[in-house]
Amino acid sequence: MTHIAHLSLPTPPDFDLASTLSSHGWVVLSPNVYNKEINSFSRVEALPGGRVARLTVSSSTRSSQNKVNIAVESPSEILSSDKKYIKEQARHILRLDEEYSEFHDLCREKGGVWAGLACGKGRMLRSPSLFEDLVKVICTTNIQWGGTRRMLAELVNAFGTHVSPQQGERTFPDAHTLAALDEALFSSRVRLGYRGKFVLGLAKDLAEGRLDAGRWLDPHMPTGEIKKQLLAIKGIGSYAAASMLMLLGRYEDIPVDTVFREFMAEKYFQGKEFDLESALSIYAKWGKWKYLAYWFEMIDA
């Protein structure tokens, strides 16, 4: 028997689900399943107490309603505490509590490709847990996007929890699950290459309390301190730290990778080699919004 609940989550007046879902590649990384045609995505998520549910997030058919819909399907009874938990997760994933008015003012002032963001865009999709986002960021390093998708699909298929034995979808495995695994078994089931030991090491640090990533969500924690802690994690360098800071709602740093280098060479340096400092200085006037200014200019190009 499947239990079903339909939740409604209020959003800011300027919230744009389609923009958030298409903002970067996260929406297609397992366990997310993207349905672009109907502007929705679903994923299997663990509920408190070890139960599991499939969540489907979609926009209201009437955009003026300022809400998103969350359909919940579970083989277990869906408790009121589950509904509260799911809404909290969704608020985090969609960044409904972030304040973007200063960024939108800058977009309006700057115009050009940024003018289209001023109506409320800029929220980039994230995962429910910091562990999932950390693992996903590590899995974007030194690999093509197809490889990232493969690695995360393998990880979910190997160690995620079923929503039901008859259905293939699984949760993203939590840190405790991975921390309990033998490295040889893990590597034989999930081909992460040299990243495997980074992911397992991270899982153990979180599960055994040596790393408290939850503190990074404290708005009073200085960005510099978060960055220092991120860079201390094996497998996280400057690119990955900038990506994680973005996922934490801090947009000061630009992730310098092949995507950045290729875009900058083409857009600002006539296809020639360039000095990194000169390239980064192009976004200096965006202050704490540099990441968003670069990213949305790049994906618009």
Next chain:
DNA sequence: TTCCAGGGGTAGA
């Protein structure tokens, strides 16, 4: 077959 990807760790200077 070789190169290298939404880079990062380490050793040595």
Next chain:
DNA sequence: TCTACCCATGGA
């Protein structure tokens, strides 16, 4: 702080 070299894996 900077550089050289190494790292697993698979697509091109």
